[in-house]
Amino acid sequence: MGGSLGGLTTALALASKGLASTVLERTAGRTQRGVAILVAGARLHAAVGATARDAVAEALGPSSMSRHSLPHAWWDVYSALRSAADAEPLVTIVEGAHVVEAGQSDTSASARTRDGVTWTADVLLGADGYRSVVRRHVDALRPAAEYAGYVVWLGESELPPRYRGRAGGPDFFDGGGDMLAVYPLIDRAERVTRFGWGWFDPHHDALLRGIGAVDGTEVTRTPRTSDIPDETLAAMAEAGGRKWAEPWRTAVVRAFRDHEVIATPITEYLPDRVVNGRIALLGDAAHAQTPMTGAGFQEAVADAEALAEALDGTDSPEKALQQYELTRLAGMRSRVSGGQSFSRSFAGR
């Protein structure tokens, strides 16, 4: 359940073991959820298996074979995984399938969509992100991820011509209580002409609560840019001009002036458990973490690999999922709690 980076990687990893899956995705068509993503290519290729590996390498370019984590545009990574999944006969993607309820019996797991259809399978894997619906079936006592106390404004911009071609990064810059993370993006032809950026900002708590994006300790939704008052965007543009240096400053200021930013209130979820019987969580549903870790996708890839390994050839899905939890839980907790230490000091909580 969930057809973004975590769900697609898992479907491909399962297919590499000969296991069929149906991916239920609530949205339809193009939905962008990020700007830059660090990809540890060799690890991703190992997880998705030989057939998908070529499609992913073709779509992302040779640098995606690297052992190192390199920043790629979110959309390029999504498109690479999506094309590989579309070409894989063992993966069926159903868009517009908004799951509202999960369940299980001794012999199967199920998901009911908003239109009243019930889907049944051997296991249900929740890759449904930070506001996971599946999580309450895995840990009813702690079903919600927590607001980390700050927002990250995301954008993607052109690099000025004289800075093009600089691979590497990300880089982080301190701006008197704020922080700017920049990711020079490697495209399919190995060129670096654009950069993704995230402005970590702990000053807009009241705004996020005022527009209903944060309620108590929870993030209730990712706000639309049109929800953010014009004067806030203008004030951010003005502050960006003072806080950040070139070659980033002009592009960041312009993005706020043009209203081309995504406000992402950050959430964290430190899991006590990620499996209940035939239902398991992965990706942000299992371990939402601050983007400061730079490892959200990497951890989702590790989940996909561990799930496929555990389910390969098993005659007991429950035991296989227990094995998955055993393999992954400590690593998930360590990554999330490392991020929480950053968040507490950054947001002054």
Ligand SMILES: Cc1cc2nc3c(=O)[nH]c(=O)nc-3n(C[C@H](O)[C@H](O)[C@H](O)COP(=O)(O)OP(=O)(O)OC[C@H]3O[C@@H](n4cnc5c(N)ncnc54)[C@H](O)[C@@H]3O)c2cc1C
């Ligand atoms: C600001 C920001 C910056 C980031 N930067 C990085 C980075 O630099 N490096 C990195 O590795 N990671 C980064 N991440 C994290 C990374 O994007 C995720 O960890 C990773 O993509 C795994 O996400 P996911 O697929 O588990 O969840 P998501 O991307 O949240 O996808 C969940 C999917 O489930 C679907 N869904 C949700 N509810 C339902 C439902 N009820 N029924 C059906 N479908 C549903 C959604 O529509 C969506 O497609 C960042 C995250 C954020 C927020």
